[in-house]
Amino acid sequence: MERQNLGFTIFLYxxxxxxxxxxxxxxxxxxxxxxxSTNDLVxxxxxxxxxxxxxxxxxILTDFTPNSHGAALMSALGNSIxxxxxxxxxxxxxxxxxxWAVSRTPAVGWSLWLVIGTYMLPPVALAVPLYMGLAxxxxxxTKIGLAIVYLTVLAPFTTWLLKSGFxxxxxxxxKAAAIDGARLDQMLRIIILPLAAxxxxxxxxxxxxxxxxxxxxxxxFTSDYRxxxxxxxxxxxxxxxxxxxxLIATAGVIAALPPVIFGLVMQRxxxxxxxxxxxxx
Amino acid sequence: xxxxxLIGVSKSFGRTEVLKTIDISLAxxxxxxxxGASGCGKSTIMNIIAGLLSPTSGEIRIDGKRINExxxxxxxxAMVFQSYALYPNLTVERNIGFGLEMRxxxxxxxxxxxxxxxxxxxxxGMLGRKPAxxxxxxxxxxxxxxxxxxxxxxxxxxxxxxxxxxKLRMEMRAELKRLHRLLGTTVVYVTHxxxxxxxxxxxxxxxxxxxxxxxxxPEEIYDRPATAFVAEFVGAPPMNMINAILDANGLRLEESGxxxxxxIGADAPREVILGLRPEDLHLADASEEHAIAATVDxxxxxxxxxxxxxxxxxxxxxxxxPPHLQIAPDSQIRLTFSRKNMxxxxxxxxxRIQT
Numbered sequence: 001m002e003r004q005n006l007g008f009t010i011f012l013y014x015x016x017x018x019x020x021x022x023x024x025x026x027x028x029x030x031x032x033x034x035x036x037s038t039n040d041l042v043x044x045x046x047x048x049x050x051x052x053x054x055x056x057x058x059x060i061l062t063d064f065t066p067n068s069h070g071a072a073l074m075s076a077l078g079n080s081i082x083x084x085x086x087x088x089x090x091x092x093x094x095x096x097x098x099x100w101a102v103s104r105t106p107a108v109g110w111s112l113w114l115v116i117g118t119y120m121l122p123p124v125a126l127a128v129p130l131y132m133g134l135a136x137x138x139x140x141x142t143k144i145g146l147a148i149v150y151l152t153v154l155a156p157f158t159t160w161l162l163k164s165g166f167x168x169x170x171x172x173x174x175k176a177a178a179i180d181g182a183r184l185d186q187m188l189r190i191i192i193l194p195l196a197a198x199x200x201x202x203x204x205x206x207x208x209x210x211x212x213x214x215x216x217x218x219x220x221f222t223s224d225y226r227x228x229x230x231x232x233x234x235x236x237x238x239x240x241x242x243x244x245x246x247l248i249a250t251a252g253v254i255a256a257l258p259p260v261i262f263g264l265v266m267q268r269x270x271x272x273x274x275x276x277x278x279x280x281x
Numbered sequence: 282x283x284x285x286x287l288i289g290v291s292k293s294f295g296r297t298e299v300l301k302t303i304d305i306s307l308a309x310x311x312x313x314x315x316x317g318a319s320g321c322g323k324s325t326i327m328n329i330i331a332g333l334l335s336p337t338s339g340e341i342r343i344d345g346k347r348i349n350e351x352x353x354x355x356x357x358x359a360m361v362f363q364s365y366a367l368y369p370n371l372t373v374e375r376n377i378g379f380g381l382e383m384r385x386x387x388x389x390x391x392x393x394x395x396x397x398x399x400x401x402x403x404x405x406g407m408l409g410r411k412p413a414x415x416x417x418x419x420x421x422x423x424x425x426x427x428x429x430x431x432x433x434x435x436x437x438x439x440x441x442x443x444x445x446x447x448k449l450r451m452e453m454r455a456e457l458k459r460l461h462r463l464l465g466t467t468v469v470y471v472t473h474x475x476x477x478x479x480x481x482x483x484x485x486x487x488x489x490x491x492x493x494x495x496x497x498x499p500e501e502i503y504d505r506p507a508t509a510f511v512a513e514f515v516g517a518p519p520m521n522m523i524n525a526i527l528d529a530n531g532l533r534l535e536e537s538g539x540x541x542x543x544x545i546g547a548d549a550p551r552e553v554i555l556g557l558r559p560e561d562l563h564l565a566d567a568s569e570e571h572a573i574a575a576t577v578d579x580x581x582x583x584x585x586x587x588x589x590x591x592x593x594x595x596x597x598x599x600x601x602x603p604p605h606l607q608i609a610p611d612s613q614i615r616l617t618f619s620r621k622n623m624x625x626x627x628x629x630x631x632x633r634i635q636t
Binding site: 181 | 368371379380
């Protein structure tokens with residue numbers, strides 16, 4: 001809009017600034033905490049900016065000598081990266097075909113709603129059966145075991161997301177490909193999946209973040225360095241008699257880095273509007 | 282070059298009967314246009330021929346061989362969609378060559394075939410582009426190219442020109458006609474545009490409510506419409522339909538009681554519709570006997586003709602008259618017509634009564 005009055009423009013910028021503030025403020029506070037001295041963090045009234053910056057905790061957490069805080073956090077980071085990756089890849093392998101099938105066959109749409117209905121159940125209701133199941137399979141405290149549990153959480157969500165992503169891809173394209181002689185796999189590989197790439201990227205990103213941030217199941221189903229994830233490892237830091245808030249905050253900052261990097265990489269896939277131009281004028 | 286036969290084809294979706302016993306027989310090289318309003322079942326026929334839908338009953342034959350059970354890709358049919366259905370992520374070259382690629386034609390051979398077709402359609406300069414970078418007319422050409430390159434037995438066109446503007450539509454229409462003459466392939470073409478039907482077809486099938494009202498050459502459809510529906514659907518402006526009574530002495534127009542003497546008659550008075558094409562109406566001399574009196578509403582000069590909208594009693598009456606006539610609103614005119622241009626339909630059934 002070219003003819004916009006000044007007041008409205010200011011209003012828009014204020015709204016945008018408020019949104020940015022709401023999203024960034026907690027992270028900013030986390031970072032400030034990580035470089036504040038313990039004295040600054042417990043003083044009253046609260047000091048919003050440390051008297052002097054203290055980077056020592058970053059040194060503690062990047063010190064990998066065995067049995068240190070740093071080694072525990074690093075192994076947990078590694079576990080988290082692997083578990084989230086396995087769960088995300090598995091979720092996509094399940095939900096790409098499922099999402100496409102539901103999108104193309106509205107008659108079976110009810111099944112998706114049924115699955116999404118299980119989302120309404122609180123995780124704690126499923127905790128006991130899942131625990132017994134994993135125990136029976138001997139998969140407690142394993143990365144694969146936790147990844148399988150995450151798959152049950154991620155797959156309904158990604159299927160639903162991908163279905164909405166497949167919906168706007170015109171069916172005429174599939175008919176044309178069928179007449180052109182493409183097999184089902186060729187049609188999906190050459191035509192449909194490239195067109196759905198942005199939404200597949202979005203699904204992967206959100207699935208990864210969901211798995212990364214999960215705490216409850218990870219706490220229940222893992223017990224040591226072999227499978228413990230970073231969310232649990234951070235909670236462990238608060239477990240002693242004296243909680244060092246600064247150390248927890250520092251671990252939080254470090255734990256935020258992998259998903260941020262993953263997000264930046266995936267961002268390139270999230271370009272929408274790829275379907276324009278194929279149909280109509 | 283192939284023949285196509287539809288024998289007693291019907292289609293139902295659940296309890297809805299979309300097609301009711303369709304019989305069509307096409308000779309090799311024919312250009313059949315399925316003409317009808319939306320929802321009449323013409324696209325369903327097209328999808329059944331393509332193999333995208335299965336008929337509920339009946340048989341489809343190409344070159345005399347039943348193909349009901351044959352997969353679309355093995356029917357040797359190419360289809361051009363109303364939406365073009367170009368693959369947005371592939372270049373024009375790959376779009377056109379996709380059918381050949383899927384059939385395992387070697388790359389060099391494929392490129393040569395694509396280039397040849399692109400030259401015919403004058404899109405050889407844009408083979409490297411994506412569909413989004415093309416204009417509507419160019420996309421249409423690519424869609425046609427994709428069908429042409431496979432040299433199929435039968436072409437199917439599903440309202441291919443309806444997304445183009447008027448001028449482009451006319452150009453592409455001429456192009457399609459030229460292509461059909463060049464290739465001589467059998468074509469089935471779906472449209473709701475009667476001008477496209479009249480100009481392109483060797484035969485037109487006018488459809489209504491899942492059945493074919495009339496199938497015939499454009500001349501037959503226009504000059505001897507089999508039903509009142511066909512008569513009104515084909516022709517612009519549409520045919521005037523005037524309620525009348527047919528009795529032993531000829532016709533009596535219901536609104537005015539005016540009589541038109543006819544050689545045929547009916548023993549018992551019969552309710553009919555008198556159909557008169559606007560271009561068959563002429564201004565009558567004072568001496569002319571069988572003429573319809575009408576009151577002018579307004580006149581529209583279109584250039585080559587003057588379209589006069591008038592009323593005969595409560596019946597609207599449209600006449601297409603020579604230009605430059607001075608016809609004022611609310612004036613009285615008398616319109617005459619030749620007996621051979623009269624179309625008479627039974628009012629209850631809509632069927633043509635032979636005159």
